[in-house]
Amino acid sequence: MKRLALFTAFIFGFYLTLSAQDDVAKQCKKAKYDAQQSRLKAKEFDKKLALTLYKNEFTFLLKAESVCGTYNNNGVKLLLRSYTSIKKLEKDKPTMSKYTDSIIGVFERALTRGIKLDSMSYGLRAQWYIRGSNPNYAKADEQFQIAQKWSKFKPSDYKTSTYYKNLYTLYVKSDPAGKVGFKKRLISEYFRLSRLINEKGLKPKTQVYITKMFNNVVRTCDDILPELGGYLSSLPQNVEVKIASVNNFIDLLDAKKCSRTPEYEILIDTLLRIDRSVNSVLAKSKLLHAKGKNGEAMKMLKEAKSMQITDSVLVKKINDKIASLQLENVRISFNKKNYKKAFSSGKALTGKYRGEGLKIAGKSVAAMANSCGASTFDRKCNYYYAIQVLEKAKSSGASVSDLINKYQALLPTADEKFDKGNPKTWKLSCWGVEVSLY
DSSP, X not given: OHHHHHHXXXXXXXXXXXXXXXXXXXHHHHHHHHHHHHHHHHTTSOHHHHHHHHHHHXXXXXXXXXXXXXXXXXXXXXXXXXXXXXXXXXXXXXXXHHHHHHHHHHHHHHHHTTOOOTTSOHHHHHHHHHHSSSOOHHHHHHHHHHHHHSTTOOOOHHHHHHHHHHHHHHHHHSOHHHHHHHHHHHHHHHHHHHHHHHHTTOOHHHHHHHHHHHHHHOOSHHHHGGGHHHHHHTOOSSHHHHHHHHHHHHHHHHHTTOTTSHHHHHHHHHHHHHOOSXXXXXXXXXXXXXXXXXXXXXXXXXXXXXXXXXXXXHHHHHHHHHHHHHHHHHHHHHHTTOHHHHHHHHHHOOGGGHHHHHHHHHHHHHHTGGGSSSSHHHHHHXXXXXXXXXXXXXXXXOOOXXXXXXXXXXXXXXXXXXXXXXXXXXEETTTTEEEEOO
């Protein structure tokens, strides 16, 4: 009798368990069915009612996850589809943030159960953490980093911008000690993402966007130069991308006024090795000029000019640079009191700087006046020649009126001319020219 009672109790318990399991299965099935019906009905109504139905669908899918126990990839896809439909219609951000919180909850419950959700990409997971009612930028960063190492990850303008902005937000919100590490990452990631933008053909505005944040963090050469070695050691293999990457870094150092550093020269020389083009040769010329090596800079400019260039604007730019450097060399000669050289090179200038070249040539004649001639009269006659050269400079646009007035006051007096027999012309021994005495 006792055995029969025990057996009866076992059987009764067994059927209760089956009944409970059957009830759970029915609830699971009903929740999924209700979600499906809500979505189907949503397509029949206007946006306002459709939004309500999509929200109902989302709620039923969450119930299904709770009742059914395990949410597989297919279940998550349905939930994400519902979320996307709501997001298109829901304009209230706080409300939308609560739905994002629910998505995060599904993700984290799946993690605790050891379920792999391939349908919820790492990039999406990162975005949920940012969009939730209480943004968790650290967890978003963690997911972003995993995403970029994921075999199925596909870079995009949005993902790149969002990742870098999130990293920048972590930097801004961090304490002084934490800022050090985030700053280092912002620098190294800027270089990596800049290469990625080039390699994947992302939009220029993405580069502008991350550069704006980068510039808020990196303000001096000391912030950026330590990263150069690692940057150069990991240049992409594709030649075009490599050239673009080096040019980006050169532009960056230019913007940070680092063009006088040894590291900048390394970059320029790297660019020359991989792309000896007009632009790289001009960049080298600019560097040499900055270092005061005008002779070598001029050689590079002439090399650039000798290349086959069809762009007339670029040809003019090169010619202007050559003329500008020539004028600078004239000034250097004059300042070093090498007046003969300043005179000859100043007179030889053509184009837009002809007037300035002739002005220095005239000043050179005047500067040598007191040492050019056997007598005071001889020496004073040099000013006639200085004025003659300055008049030509004036006709070429140079401002020389004050100099002409100054030198006119130094010409031979009427008495001095009379003592020499009032000659009409006079030959200058230093310059080998004959000048009119007016």
